[in-house]
Amino acid sequence: MSGTLVLFTFLAIVAVASALxxxxxxxxxxxxxxxxxNFISLAGLYLTLKAQFxxxxxxxxxxxAIMVLVxxxxxxxxxxxxxxxxxxxxxxxxxxxxxxxxxxVEMIIITGLAGAPVVPAMSPEAxxxxxxxxxxxxxxxxxLLPFEMTSILLLSAMIxxxxxAKKRFP
Amino acid sequence: xxxxxxxxxxxxxxFTIGVVGVLTRRNAILIFMCIELMLNSVNLTxxxxxxxxxxxxxxxxxxxxxAVAAAxxxxxxAIVLALxxxxxxxxxxxxxxxxx
Numbered sequence: 001m002s003g004t005l006v007l008f009t010f011l012a013i014v015a016v017a018s019a020l021x022x023x024x025x026x027x028x029x030x031x032x033x034x035x036x037x038n039f040i041s042l043a044g045l046y047l048t049l050k051a052q053f054x055x056x057x058x059x060x061x062x063x064x065a066i067m068v069l070v071x072x073x074x075x076x077x078x079x080x081x082x083x084x085x086x087x088x089x090x091x092x093x094x095x096x097x098x099x100x101x102x103x104x105v106e107m108i109i110i111t112g113l114a115g116a117p118v119v120p121a122m123s124p125e126a127x128x129x130x131x132x133x134x135x136x137x138x139x140x141x142x143x144l145l146p147f148e149m150t151s152i153l154l155l156s157a158m159i160x161x162x163x164x165a166k167k168r169f170p
Numbered sequence: 171x172x173x174x175x176x177x178x179x180x181x182x183x184x185f186t187i188g189v190v191g192v193l194t195r196r197n198a199i200l201i202f203m204c205i206e207l208m209l210n211s212v213n214l215t216x217x218x219x220x221x222x223x224x225x226x227x228x229x230x231x232x233x234x235x236x237a238v239a240a241a242x243x244x245x246x247x248a249i250v251l252a253l254x255x256x257x258x259x260x261x262x263x264x265x266x267x268x269x270x
Contacts, residue, residue, distance in 0.1 A: 004172055012180045019184055019207055023191035028199050035203050038184075042210055049177070049221040054213075054232050061236050066206065066243045073247045074199055077254050093194045100190040107182040111175050121173075123224030130221070130229065138226045139233065150237045157241030164248035 007048055014041040028074050032067060039063040050122070051130035177218035184211035198250050198260040202243075209239050 015038055022034040039062045046055035128134055139147050184207060191204030213232045220228025254260055 008172055008176060012176075015180065016183055016187070019187040022203065022207070023187055023195070023200075028197060031200055031203060035207065038207065039210065042214060045177070045180075045214060046217055048172075049217050051217050051221060051229055054217055054229055057233070057236060058213075061240060062206070062210070066240060069243055069247055070199065070203060073250060076251070077199075077260060096190045096193045100186045104183050104186050107186075108179055111179055122222055125224040126221040129224065129226050134226055135229055135233070138230050143230050146234060150234060153241055154237060157244050161244040161248040164245065165251050 004048060008045070011041045011044045011048070014038075015045065029071065032071050032074065035070075036063050036067050039067070049130070050126045053130055053132045053135050174218055174222045177214060181211045181214045181218070184208075184214070196262050198253065198262055198265075199247075201262065202246050202250070206239060206243070209235060 018034045018038040018041065022031045022038065025031045025034065039058060043055040043058040043063070046052075046058060123129075188204045188208035188211065191207070192201050195201055195204065213235055216228040216232050216235070218228075220226065220232075250260060253265060257265055259265065
């Protein structure tokens, strides 16, 4: 077994286990913690794909900014009684897990039956593509218009969030 | 060297877990986190194809997906806050004001 395979297997097991635990925990804060673990293991997987920039902003944006926002809202909501946020899942709903497992098995069989992998090996340019320099060049040349529109999207989302979270609508 | 199928299967597994979470859980914040999980699994597919095909466009798209996810997080959590202020619950089964 090569080192990459060992690393991939470890990160994949951590990612899948933390995702499963996130879905099944009843306490939302525990779920959020497992989701952070999942994000960090995904950042490791991005590193095995030689995408350093994406791995760093995965940690910064997802595990940092978004999850802090989620935890903040969870703690804002259940200040008085924590029992209100515990939910009772009816037993019949667990059939969804069976259906999901069946779907995963199908996916694995389909990918296995396809025989040879879609792309046999990692591109030799993969290491240069993942750098900040390369992505920055692409963002500021070919993708300049979408990039600027993203800033407008973030501005409108900021205004929308402030308006929605205000005490009273004007 | 790993083949790309490993990453595709892992991504499919994570996406399915996210879908199952959205279908089973009734806590609005939990469903929100499951949607984030699904977005992340798609990001993994994009980065894998980007690395294996030697094409930067996948990673640029991941960048945009992350920006959209951040915007969605801000607006979605503001909606959850407004809902909680009006109904004092985040259980989606009890929020049925749009139901006829």
